[in-house]
Amino acid sequence: MDGWEIYTERTISKYAVIENSKIKEIGEKTSKGEAFRAIVDGKVAMVSGSKIDDRMKELAVKLARNSQEELKEFPEKEKLPKVEIYDREVEKISPDEIRDLCEAISAVGNISYAQIEFEVTERRLTNSSGVEYSEKESAVGIVVEAVFNGGSAYEYHSSRRLDFRPEDFAERALELARMDGQRVKLESGKYTVTLSPIAVDQLLSHALYPAFYHENVKKGRSLLADKIDKNVFGELTVKDDPLIPYGMGSCSFDDEGVPAKSKTLVMNGVLKGFISDLKNSPENPTGNGFRDDYSAYPSTSPSNIILEYGDRGEAEGIYVHSFIGAHTANFVSGDFSLELGNAYYEGRAVKGAMIYGNIYDLLSRISHFGKDQRQVGVTLTPEIVFEGVEVKL
């Protein structure tokens, strides 16, 4: 064995479930998972589980001998940046306090389903190159679905701290569900469309972000491949920044021991760079090697994507809160045809409508940004207003 790495994740999560405006379940999940990666002759393999014993390590070596996954070595120890991602209050919360928060959500009424979760995770990474890092992070998340007279809607939010009122999101879901019952008929055509931060994250996570992955660039799966220093879309600026205090994707090192750093991917519409894990860019990893869970290989993923644009203003035209089936957008071509989930026009729901287009064209049609930035998933953005978007009924 020429190199090894042990990644450990310990999680304690407390959660509650609300069904039909009544809290019905509170639970606590504790877990510990370990992953062991071995390098043999420049090739790597991984085993993982509740506990890694010698037999599992032998299996890793056997898999590495048959592997063609190249990895010369694990990163060496470096000085890490400091970033705030843990709040002790999240760890301390009791079942009784969670029940009280849920009662406030239930009191909004017409809540078909909601879940609130308080989670603390400790990541630990050691390797044969001398790395020994660990970091503790906290997260609070809520998902809530409301139904009202044949209409339905959902909201979700997460933060590192309980710095929001969960019932606000229940109220917003109910407001959208109320509108959803009142239908307006639109003609097919070109419209000004405002995408909420949820809709922006849903669309870009599937239709755009993978095009920034060095792996997809290398494998001919990205239209951005030969566009460095060229204008790719309008005036938009896109950054990947893991150092924002309390950002959901913030960290001081990625899941394979590369120190976190800020990157500008697109500056005023001009492509400046890509993101990568260790494997796909061993000379210049960007600190974007993340594991979906402890048993998954690190792969490229954004940390916090920040979208910036000069002009700010109000929402206009058709307001799209969410899409249905955003994962069907095709990042290889940038094409999308998405059914609107909750969307409204002049206070009444637009139903059964779809928007069509190509993400590179759409991002050249930005009119302005909204005023309030919010993080949804990996994306930090205000609402975005686009002009001339094709809508079909």
Added chain:
Amino acid sequence: MKYYEIREIKTYSLQLSLEDGKIERPRAVKEHGKAFRILKNGFWGYFTGNVEDEEGLRRAERCAVGTGDADVDDRPFEGRFVLKPERDFEEIALEDKIAFLRELESMIRAEGIVSTRVVYIESVREVRITSSNGGDVYYRVPRCGVVMQAFAKGKTLQYHSERELSVGGFEIAERAIEKAEKVAEIAVKLSNADSPPAGRMNVIMDPSLTGVFIHEAFGHAVEGDHVLQNATVLRNMIGERVADDSVNVYDDPTLKEFGFYPFDDEGYRAERTPIIENGILKNYLNSRESGKRLGGRPGNGRADGLEPPIVRMSNTFIEAGDYSLEELLDEAREGVMLFGSRGGETNPATGFFHFNAQYGFLIHRGEVSGMVRDVSLSGNTLEILREIRLGDEIVFDPGFCGKSGQAVPVSDGGPYALVKAFVGGE
């Protein structure tokens, strides 16, 4: 304390990926854990962790701090089931599995293909569930299979994938040989295909898409938890007509397809559930809780790992009708014929669904003509089921179904089917 369950799970899995001809990211996972739940004062307390049973139950009870109207059908089952594969993958050398993947890869590499991926998966799930009233079930089920994907560059960059996954051993993976050549052929054609027409039109869905339709657009709407949440269009509809006379829909975990299980994750014996018979809604799918509260049979409480069990489908299918494919094309005259699914989503509360097909063909004067790409399909479930015409042979397609952040193996089945729906493209 009214009722409790202890669930102990051991899983093993191996995944080998051949990416552009290279073995990448080989990985093996071995997990072991326990989940505990307690129903007390109509309220659930839940705990997961590797602790002694007494400690686990105590910690679950510590979470049960509310009062509510939760309840369970607490019928206990005892039993043991071990699924024996034809060819046990644990007895096949790693090198032989890799050689097999290379053979598949050579079959999906063709002119115009710029990138390939072949993934081999084997897994074993071993579960024991005991309950406060003497229930004690154990089962061990292996699963195996292959996913093949090819990217082609023509007028546009496109991909096509096929998969062969089921309960059983290495014999399942070997069946992928029959589908391999088709992967390259379709990807290349697709890269030169045009955008589809848009609007409401006649659509013939292939068996795989019909299966996804029945799963996404209908199956989720009969899940008992959605009924309790007041979040499905099918609430209070048992005994009502919801589809054309010719429509029969079942969920059957006892079929040896990818969604097979002998007992569900609440220790309830699996059985076939009629959902629609002769167009009439017969049953919802239930967990122990929703079954008790709605008056139905449990057996569809499933969990991803140690997550709490929720109401899930297993092998869900719409039975064959009596139209041949030629007759369906003749009935359609003009429209599109769509194949395969790239995933979909549905809103059981409103009946709207949306999914993307892998590819399609135009239908002109009852004949299949040019290929189209990036096709999506949407509509309202109940409207479509009222006017559906069903082909005469059904096929099952495996997949993973996601709900509340939990993924479980399922399969969907159906015949070719003619419907009217909204088709979209670029």
